């Protein structure tokens with residue numbers, strides 16, 4: 053494995069839930085042994101890092117984001133030894149491993165909380181946030197609006213209220229307490245020392261509460277992060293911290309600090325705007341948000357994504373934009389969840405290969421390190437009739453046989469039903485059938501990832517937006533050192549022509565990257581390109 057400390061800047065990250073990938077022991081749910089058996093698939097796909105959803109002991113009332121023990125593996129997913137084996141096998145294939153650090157809250161089943169609630173004088177009492185009234189911190193919004201009415205929950209044991217930003221069974225830890233910070237540092241050390249390469253810091257804006265504020269993005273929260281980062285840097289090298297801060301770009305910018313907080317942060321506002329742009333058939337939403345995205349320190353990186361294990365969140369859009377997104381992408385009431393849409397990429401694109409390719413083509417060429425959600429590389433569907441976000445967490449579809457090749461258990465025993473409708477069902481959409489054809493989505497995704505990784509321009513280069521008159525066409529130049537890549541994308545459902553002002557690169561020859569074919573050299577005249585519906589080009593600009 054390359055020893056570059058900035059590895060995350062060139063990474064293509066694959067998000068996967070160990071439960072949903074491969075069930076090797078036939079009990080109906082995936083485990084680390086199963087995931088390990090599928091590492092060759094991921095290496096072959098070409099991704100360079102794996103981000104794992106929480107796999108710790110947990111009552112699984114929030115699919116593992118409710119942790120009951122930070123130092124172990126949920127028995128359904130295997131043992132610590134299985135995890136170590138997985139890590140070693142991943143590393144052997146050059147794949148880095150990113151785990152979840154859920155630092156804002158624990159499960160109410162965590163022994164820390166059990167002690168804290170046992171009496172008002174328990175030494176752990178102050179590890180959580182308590183109150184005699186539910187009236188404090190009134191300005192903090194509720195995040196899980198479909199299930200929670202308040203951020204305070206009544207604890208009948210100690211007869212007081214505890215603070216929770218997510219489900220009421222997920223009490224928030226008290227980061228004003230140095231003992232909590234020490235405990236979390238112990239957790240980080242344990243996993244980093246084992247060899248984990250990076251951590252996604254779950255729900256990081258909400259660590260500290262202060263009266264009269266939204267209790268998000270507070271200076272005190274950033275102080276906690278600076279402290280943790282300093283400790284990471286002092287003890288380890290080449291580790292990466294990724295902030296999950298669903299906030300506006302200027303607020304997310306703070307999570308990078310001066311390169312002394314998180315190495316990466318998700319670009320939440322860009323994501324819905326990519327969907328808006330393709331629906332509006334107009335580049336404006338993407339251009340606007342890129343223009344509002346501040347510069348970040350050189351050692352930092354955005355994490356870009358189309359879909360993940362949660363609903364497609366619409367927190368970072370205006371009310372009108374949200375209405376538009378619901379109208380266009382969630383006409384069925386059941387597709388909506390909280391402030392978002394619980395659908396996978398392929399159904400959102402109405403199964404249209406051209407649009408799926410275009411969205412991935414943008415994802416892989418815009419600034420940041422792209423994160424793919426398992427199953428989206430084969431165009432898996434979802435099931436909006438399952439509760440909460442479970443409809444986008446169904447078993448991976450490996451083949452057209454028994455349980456989609458995911459498990460040998462009885463179908464009734466599976467942790468979740470497999471997608472089985474005629475369009476996205478496993479008989480139609482699965483890895484094995486797509487492996488057979490060069491032109492399947494899977495084969496195409498492999499080529500896309502390979503091209504993305506053929507240069508460091510995409511991960512490390514600058515972006516310059518071009519402004520062709522035809523606003524249905526998005527065009528930008530990525531550049532690093534003397535390398536230039538021109539990306540041109542038709543966001544519309546109809547053929548388009550665009551004239552690009554490329555005079556600055558006069559004399560250069562555009563080489564289309566997928567085929568390696570030469571296009572006419574750039575001269576003084578506007579460079580004319582025609583594009584079919586949803587078509588995009590990546591050109592290397594080669595000077596003669």
Ligand code: GLC
Pocket residue numbers: 114117118154218254255296361362
């Ligand atoms: C993050 C996770 C989400 C989880 C929540 C509470 O937003 O992505 O799945 O429910 O945190 O831990």
